[in-house]
Amino acid sequence: MLNIIYCEILKLKKSYIIPVAVIGGMFMSILFELTSLVFKESMQTFEQYSSNLEIPNIVVLYTILFSLIAGFVFSREFTDRTSSVIYTYPISRIKIFIGKLITIDMLISLVYLVKVISIYFSYYILNHMLPESTFTMNYLKYNIYSLIAQFLIIPIPILVTNMSKNLILPVIYGIVGTVVTMIASGKMFQINDYVPLVAPYKFIMKTYIPNLIDLNHSVLSGIVCFIISMIICIYQYNKDDIV
Amino acid sequence: MFNIIYSEFVKLKKSYILIVALFSGCVISGTIFITDMLRQRNELVSLTERVSFLEGRIVDIDRMSALFIYNIIFSLIAAYIFSREHTDKTANTLYAYSAGRMKIFFGKFITTCALIVFVYLIQVLTTYLSLYIEWGVLPSAKFISADIKVNICSILLQFLLMPIPILIANITRNIIVPIVYGLLGDVMVGLLLGAGANIYSQFCPLTLPILPFYHYHKGDPIDIVIVSGSAIITFSVFMLLCMYHYSKVDID
Amino acid sequence: MGYILKTYNLTKNFKSFLAVKDLNMNIKQGDIYGFLGENGAGKTTTIRMIMGLIKATSGEIELFSEKASKQNRNLLQRIGSMIEYPGFYPNLTAGENLEIHRRMMGMQDKNCIMESLKIAGIQDVKNKKVKEFSLGMKQRLGIARAILHHPEFLILDEPTNGLDPSGIKEIRELILDLCHTQGITFLISSHILSEIQQMATKIGIIHEGKLLEEIEYDELQKRNRHYINIKVNDDKKASFILEQKLNISDYVIWEKNNLRVYENLEKASEINKILVSNDLRIDELCVKADSLEDYFLRLTGNVKSVKS
Secondary structure, three states, X not given: XXXXXXXXXXXXXXXXXXXXHHHHHHHHHHHHHHHHHHHOOOOOOHHHHHHHHHHHHHHXXXXXXXXXXXXXXXXXXXXOOOHHHHOOOOOOHHHHHHHHHHHHHHHHHHHHHHHHHHHHHHHHHHHOOOOOHHHHHHHHHXXXXXXXXXXXXXXXXXXXXXXXXXXXXXXXXXXXHHHHHHHHOOOOOHHHHHOHHHHHHHHHHHHHOOOOOOOHHHHHHHHHHHHHHHHHHHHHHHHOOOO | OHHHHHHHHHHHOOOHHHHHHHHHHHHHHHHHHHHHHHHOOOOOOXXXXXXXXXXXXXXXXXXXXXXXXXXXXXXXXXXXXXXXXXXXXXXXXXXXXOOOHHHHHHHHHHHHHHHHHHHHHHHHHHHHHHHHHHHOOOOOHHHHHHXXXXXXXXXXXXXXXXXXXXXXXXXXXXXXXXXXXXXHHHHXXXXXXXXXXXXXXXXXXHHHHHHHHHHXXXXXXXXXXXXXXXXXXXXXXXXXXXXXXXXXXXXX | OXXXXXXXXXXXXXXXXXXXXXXXXXXXXXXXXXXXXXXXOOXXXXXXXXXXXXXXXXXXEEEOOEEOOHHHHHHHHHXXXXXXXXXXXOOOEHHHHHHHHHHXXXXXXXXXXHXXXXXHOOHHHOOOEHHHOOXXXXXXXXXHHHHOOOOOEEEEEOOOOOOOHHHHHHHHHHHHHHHHHHOOEEEEEEOOHHHHHHHOOEEEEEEOOEEEEEEEHHHHXXXXXXXXXXXXXXXXXHHHHHHHOOOOOOEEEEEXXXXXXXXXXXXXXXXXXXXXXXXXXXXXXXXXXXXXXXXXXXXXXXXXXXXX
């Protein structure tokens, strides 16, 4: 299994996807930093600053970015015509699938890591101070939960990619997911709590409005979504003819 | 030239891109339609209330589509049309034709613009249709004509931005980087225009297609000099770069 | 010597299209099996089924005397393959592409990469990115990848595609060398019949999804018919004379003014005398044997003749 993951990471070397992940993680921080410097905004608390960054990241950027990453890792075997090689190794397709899934999860973790570091770094540059450790612990804790929630919903764009064998449909899924997240992150319907795509957002928001956010439904919907989408993914991956 | 454009359209036949264009025109209006149906708004009874609400809804749908969807979708469309020759390995054939590279470039550019018009058309039609189905009324003729004018302005401004993702697609020869450009552009525009069309957001060329919605429907002031300058400079610079790169690059 | 590959009524149906029907293939250890067929005959589909890339609609595959199935994926460790156009990760170097293959095949010895590049003749480009390779170099890299893990059975789909004449000769010599020194069994699909003719020990001819013939090459050579090849200035007059004056019916007009007579081979001089005495000009008259191409064309029903 280690060999499979090593090979998947080696394949990403000198591809666009790692710079895309890094830029995706720090883009908002840089943008906010620049607008704060231009508009000479008065000092915000770290809570205000980070929430202003987290919300557009989670709601607008991440669904499409992670669909793009998942789409790239799976569809490249077809676009580079290496599928006739990779699926003839003496390794089961499920192992290859899990190896690719772990690689995608590592890239998503990289985005979150870059995001957290860039938020702290940009806040320090603007205000020359860091937040309290109690808030930092809470912030990191809910970011990790949000990251895990992302892992739970990533099989959906993987399934879309495997069925379409290209990058376009996962991006379309990302756009749909973004629209759904934007609507469901509002408080219009009761059903919002059950939409798995909102789970990462809710975990992040628990940092800022802990009393108003109930995570039970998000956890449940995330787990159910993961189980169902993984079963369908693995079934489809095993059965599909590689032509 | 006509043959080149016809060939470009034939290449799109049975590709995903037409479905993508159709879908992206309907996504916002469809989503708003479904959420409104689920919310069962019963409080708007009088005709004037409904018409007024409808007009607000149409402006919101137009604005949200332009803010969140169009940058990514149009970057995807432009990148697909230009980079597919490399991914499908048909570049050796296409650029060996007697038609010059510039003609081929403009043929593809026109095809991209045609798809953009198609997306806007679908979006306007589905918006009005879905709102009519839901509320049973249409806004006033004056509003409809103003909305169409605003959308036409926005379309023309989208055309001016297209050389950017085209240049990115030609240099990188794939669709990933143009999509990332579209995505980051969307985020940037969303932040810049979050509080309305202020003077600083008008400097950024990516906000150009959305400014007409803010100016005509919300009454935000627009500095014509800044906007025109931004539009002309962006288009000239990127179009020249595109044309230069397209004519000089080796096809391997 | 046991069988490396046996298929039993292998069939593949793609919705409305029957790609392969009741294919019974037998490849013994040490064979160089030439798998011949026109474009779209079903060669690549068959190879894909053997490698487990696509699932057969019906039938069985036996590899190394064991039934091939998803549970038996370790059998693939003993097989090397190059199917259709070899695909690589363009952003990686040749060495890095082979490193991925080495790890996925579970090979511990890192030196095997350089060894296989040397055998394929591209050891100088180990650190060059694959996107800068020519078609021929990619083909060689595909062969290097296929032999990297010292397989017992090599499946090569059009291995000489894109290679120059010296490259084709090198690959042919490599295949013969690997077969004779290391006892590797080969399944080679190709259109270039002359190449297969020079190396195959067994031939399988597939046409429209059906395996028409499977024959040892020695047996094929015995079976290949001898004929008198006659080039004249008027094939119609010549055919009239053959039928009316010499009572010869087993002949074909192979090309314009070129006839092939399959009977009375010992009477070549008499045939010559009678044709000349009837004012026909004889440009060539000699006894020849059917080539593999002739046999293939006859078997697949593509013989171009006015009369057979």
